[in-house]
Amino acid sequence: MTDAFEQQHQVLLTASPLQRVGGFALAALAKVGHPEQLTVEQFTTATTTMTRHLLATSDVAKAADAGGFWLSASYMLWPNSKIIPTARGKQSPAERRELIAQWRDMPDSAEWPGVPCAYCDRPACKWFGKVDIPLGASSEHRNTTAPGHEGTPLCFPCVACLWAFPYGAELSGGRAAAVHSWDDVFLAPVTRMAVQRTLAAAQAPASKTKLGPYARELAVLNAVRAYGQRVHSGVELIVLSNSNKEQFLRTQEMSQPIVEWLRSTATKTNRRTGYQALVAAQAAKAVPGEAFLAKRAFGDPAAILFRTTAHLLDRVSAKGGIPVEATGLAPLLYSYCIEVLNMDEKDVTRIRDLARRLAALLGQDSRPGPFGGFMRANTKGGDLYGWFRSQSVQWLLKTRPAGMPQTLLPVEDYRLLFDDDRAWSHRRLLVFAVMEALVEAGWEPKGSAEELEDIADVAANLPEDDKD
Incomplete structure (x- = not known):
């Protein structure tokens, strides 16, 4: 031969x-x-x-x-x-x-x-x-x-x-x-x-x-x-x-980090338990959640975080408060931000610490208004920096939980939210982290259906959301 x-x-x-x-x-x-x-x-x-x-x-x-x-x-x-x-x-x-x-x-x-x-x-x-x-x-x-x-x-x-x-x-x-x-x-x-x-x-x-x-x-x-x-x-x-009728070629790539993260949602217990909630958060009127999760994993990984946060806000009026799924989603979203969106783990920790301070501040009032004010400050026309300036005064005047610092927004946290390449993603993660912290604190808003619906309407104006 x-x-x-x-x-x-x-x-x-x-x-x-x-x-x-x-x-x-x-x-x-x-x-x-x-x-x-x-x-x-x-x-x-x-x-x-x-x-x-x-x-x-x-x-x-x-x-x-x-x-x-x-x-x-x-x-x-x-x-x-x-x-x-x-x-x-x-x-x-x-x-x-x-x-x-x-x-x-x-x-x-x-x-x-x-x-x-x-x-x-x-x-x-x-x-x-x-x-x-x-x-x-x-x-x-x-x-x-x-x-x-x-x-x-x-x-x-x-x-x-x-x-x-x-x-x-x-x-x-x-x-x-x-x-x-x-x-x-x-x-x-x-x-x-x-x-x-x-x-x-x-x-x-x-x-x-x-x-x-x-x-x-x-x-x-x-x-x-x-x-x-x-x-x-x-x-x-x-x-x-x-085909002679259609010459077509399209290639999409799912990056290695998101591939490995998706695999972890089937292998790691603390991520597997929140996967169905994540899937539900991705759904649109005519698109099942897991299909939309797959589409975003290929084309717009950041939208997975954005859409999950908007979904939780959408459910505020229906549940009469923040859905408890926020705590189950936490291991998924924080790992996603670090492993897929390349956020520094120390930055994620800072955002979670800031969220606990904000939850301690907002949780002192059972009315949905203060919480809604924070959410509106994160919208396209909102002024988050102005909101922090006014709330920093309240932080000093109100009784703070033991062990929490006097400064509501330290310089390092300010840079993460307003002076960083990932500022919008950091802000969206902060929105989620605040909801998680409020659920953990047992906070339930006491207000009319109209006030709760007003909070849910904020989801439509959050920036950089995937509207497909």
């Missing part, structure tokens, strides 16, 4: 996320842990399996018919390929099988272009283009080639990985959605599960399932929380279509 032959039957992972996902999909098809562990025989078995799945469509008239899964998927994955040529309706099943087999066979070495593979630098076996390489929407992703070239040069293992990519993706809604990470230990089981789902879907009756809001992001969140080991890299969600 020559070195050249072996190279055309051995996978090397490259810098292409699609090739990497496809490599792990090949490994899953061959029941091997890592793509670079594939032997020549196992690699051949995996590629033969994929070809067999396509050959099975030769007897299928329409994509919606039984056995038409890969025929249906080919419109999105491999438009104008040998599986769905324009003249397919006039071809016999035997003709279809012959064309598909030719398409997926490795070219004879005499036909190799004599250039390196664009992905791994090993000898390319052929020029390839849109039919075999998933491409995106913009001109940067289209099949444009230099003069004298007939496409992109790829070796057989690299193009086989691209053929295998759909097995490692969720094929629904006219798009392929795949999870990728540079952490191979994480990527292997996630892709293996995706391959199992795809193989099962290929055997199931054809159906059109409408995706729920942020369903793809939610699937990643669930995969992360179900994973049993530390993840050493961020997690990407790749959604694409190679």
Whole structure:
């Protein structure tokens, strides 16, 4: 067996996320842990399996018919390929099988272009283009080639990985959605599960399932929380279509810190108990809480803190006071601020200490007005600094709990709230911490429904909230 032959039957992972996902999909098809562990025989078995799945469509008239899964998927994955040529309706099943087999066979070495593979630098076996390489929407992703070239040069293992990519993706809604990470230990089981789902879907009756809001992001969140080991890299969600009707490519990344924090909500007891309250806080009228949590984890991590605080304020009027969930959410939110939003742990401690002083001050009056005044001072049109100036006088005049300092807002705390890059996040955390401290102190506002509703209305004017 020559070195050249072996190279055309051995996978090397490259810098292409699609090739990497496809490599792990090949490994899953061959029941091997890592793509670079594939032997020549196992690699051949995996590629033969994929070809067999396509050959099975030769007897299928329409994509919606039984056995038409890969025929249906080919419109999105491999438009104008040998599986769905324009003249397919006039071809016999035997003709279809012959064309598909030719398409997926490795070219004879005499036909190799004599250039390196664009992905791994090993000898390319052929020029390839849109039919075999998933491409995106913009001109940067289209099949444009230099003069004298007939496409992109790829070796057989690299193009086989691209053929295998759909097995490692969720094929629904006219798009392929795949999870990728540079952490191979994480990527292997996630892709293996995706391959199992795809193989099962290929055997199931054809159906059109409408995706729920942020369903793809939610699937990643669930995969992360179900994973049993530390993840050493961020997690990407790749959604694409190679269809002639829609050239689409979108990549979102969930950073490694938030990945690990989300995992901790399923593994650490003090965080697991507050997770459902956090999920409920993220919900919108038409979007379930966990789906919105997943969306924000990808696109706007700070909004998770902002929305949780606004949710608690929304519930003030309904509960007749501050919801007790504030104490259960505390371990989650403080750890989130430190581990994900990169707040200094000492700063979080200072904010919590300040919140206890404010709770001691506000808690001396059972009317909701003083508490509402503090909340309004945090709104877009509020004057939090002016509120602190006036309340500092009250702090000096009123009876303070033993052990609490004379100064309500020390210089260090002032800087956190008004002279820091994270000032808005610090203020939002302070709002939550004050509510937590008031709940712990047993404070319950005594006021009319209108006064309590007035406090709840403040939530709509808190700055930097996610309004989706």
